[in-house]
Amino acid sequence: MSDSSEDEDWSDCEVDSDEETESIKFEQSNKKEEDNQNLKQVASIPWNPNPEAWGAFVSLVPKFPHVDLIGKVTFGRNSTCNHVINDERVSGFHCSVYRDINEKSDSPNPFYIKIIDNSSNGTYVNGTRLVKNEEKILFHADKISFIYSDINHTEPNPCYRFEDFYVLPPTHHCSDIEETYIIGETLxxxxxxxxxxxxxxETGIEYAMKIIDRSKYISLNNSIEANSSKIMNEVKVLKHIKHPNIVCVKDVYKNSVNLFLILELCQGGDLGQQIKQFGNYDETNSKIIFQQIMSAISYIHDKNIAHRDMKPENILLISQDNTTSIKLTDFGYSRFVSEVENKMYTYAGTVHYLAPEVIQDAQRGGYSKSCDIWSCGVILYYLLSGDLPFRDQNDEHMPTTTRIVKGKYTFGKKFNNISPAAKNLIRRCLTINPSHRITAKQALKHPWLTGESEKITDEFENVWIDRRTQRFNQISQKRNQNHNRFQLQNSRFKEQK
Incomplete structure (x- = not known):
């Protein structure tokens, strides 16, 4: 009987618990709705941060103004306080906030922000009441409330979000972001x-937030078309790119000054840093990395997107333990190529990785997304050797751009043990004429990437080079003939005059 009675009691408890849960859910729903309404009203509170302020208490209650933090700031009812709050529930000297030097050399923030409670009714940080007269360190986006642990909707109480201007300057302020994310160190x-x-x-998952200064972006792009709305349109398209080897854009925000991209976080650094620190990759691991690069490039090219700034620094390693799994990032210079013209006309990218047509034709005939393939050829050369193919040589006074336009590079001693197939793929990528250059799709089927390197021998390479040289000579000869014919016609025309 005793067991049966206990079972019945548990059953009654579960019913009560369900009713209580529903009641709590209803209350939470109402509170969330009130909070959202409150935030809309807060957004309308006028605020122009003082340039001398090191931080701010951003009011979360429309009744109370935002507070700039300059030097040491005291809060209270007393008229001598820096910020006077006319509310009988607030103590004469309620609390004080100040900034102190952080002597830890490894800290990303050179300052400590401290708050001291001196009140009778309490000061709360993130819902926890402070111990009276004891210092508490504040962090960016902490929630500070007076009298109650949170916002009281029936009896409005002072409630603020702390903003550390060292962590996030006023121009970077975006309330939507700070409602969703905790902002940390600069990467x-x-x-x-x-x-x-x-x-x-909510989830505890870490991301990288890229803060783009829109005016600088527009001026550096040097394009009339690069206006704010165009930037937003391009970013929105990038947000829908889903590929295992491209950094995912999770969220996009903006304010009057900046654009904010919430990006998938890769914690292994970039490929450029990796090679500078540990040297070039062997052929096996280079193949693993390059296959991923080509897969990502093939994907964006199919969507008529050109990256335009392919370089090792824009290839991120997923983790420090896995140095062969990569993701492409930084589509800051990316451009959606018109399906009609299939050309781009603005100079973009990093000089050592620029294709010849970008240097020559950016302001003339334009260039295609094939420019990415040339850059990838330079990256593959760098992967295998740790050197750049078009770096200025000591024995020749030839600028890098001239070497690129002429396609003048050699395979040095570091390539003695590299397979002919790998060198062939580099050559196919570094073909001067973009219409003859290998595509990303073709590269993925190249013998070096498909595991059929034996198909390309030194003899095959020599024949291929001879054919390319022969073809180049034929084109040059034809150009010379046309030039001579033009000169002859021109001289005859002058004689007739």
């Missing part, structure tokens, strides 16, 4: 962008 900086580590508050 890197470029000409027009900064990359920060962020963590999803």
């Amino acid at each position: 890197g900086e470029g000409q027009f962008a900064q990359v920060k580590l962020v963590k999803d508050k």
Whole structure:
């Protein structure tokens, strides 16, 4: 009987629990709706951050203004406080916030931000009441509330989100991001962008947040078409690119100054750093990496997208333990190629990896997405040797761009033990005429990548080179004949005059 009675009691408990759960869900739903409405009102609070401020308390309640943090800031009801809050529930000297030097040399932030509670009714950080008269370190995006542990909708209380301007300057402010992500250290900086580590508050998953200065991006692209709306349109398309070897764009945000991309995080550094630190890859591992690169390039080319800035620094390693699994990143210079014209006209990319037609034809006949294949040929050369094929040589006073346009490179001693098939693929990528250059799809079927390297021997290579040289000589001869014919016709025309 006793067991039966206990079973019945548990059954009653479960019913009560379900009803209570439904009640909680209803309350949470209402609270979320109130919070969303509150945020809309907060967004309308006027705020122009003081340039001398090192941080801010961004108000989460429309009744209370935002607070710039300059020097040491005291909060309270007393008129001598830096920020006076006229509310009887707030103590005369409620709390103070200040910045202190962080002496840890390995810290990404050179400052500590500290808060001290001096109140009767309490100061809360992320819902936890502070111990009175004891220092507490604040972190960017912490939630600070007075009197209650959270926003009280019936009796509005001061509630703020702390913004550390060292971590996130005012121009980088975007409330939607800070509602979803915890913003961490700076991972890197470029000409027009900064990359920060962020963590999803709900899942705990880490991402890389790329902050793009839109005005700098437009000026560096040197294009009338590169306006803000065009940037957004291009990014939206990139957001839908799904490929195992391309960094995924999870979210896109913007404010009046910047564009924010939430990107898949790769923690192994980039291919350029890896080769500089540990030297070139062997042929087996180079093949594994290059196959992934070609797979990604083939995918974007099928979608009429050209990367336009292919280089080792834009090839990320998934982790430090896995140095052969890669993802392409930084589509900052990418361009959607018109299916009608199939040409691009703006100069983009990094000089050692530029295709000849980009150097020569950017402002004339334009160039196609085949420019990516040339860059990939340079990358493969670098993978196998640790050297760049068109680097200025000591024995020749020839600029890099001239060497590229002439296709002037050699396979040095480091290639003595590299297979003819690998060298053949490099040559096919570094073909001067883009219409004769191998495509990404063709490269994926090349014997070196399909495991049929034996099909390409030194003898085959010599024949292939002879044929290419012969073809080049034929074209040059024809051009000379045409030139001579033109000169003859021109001289006859002058004689007739």
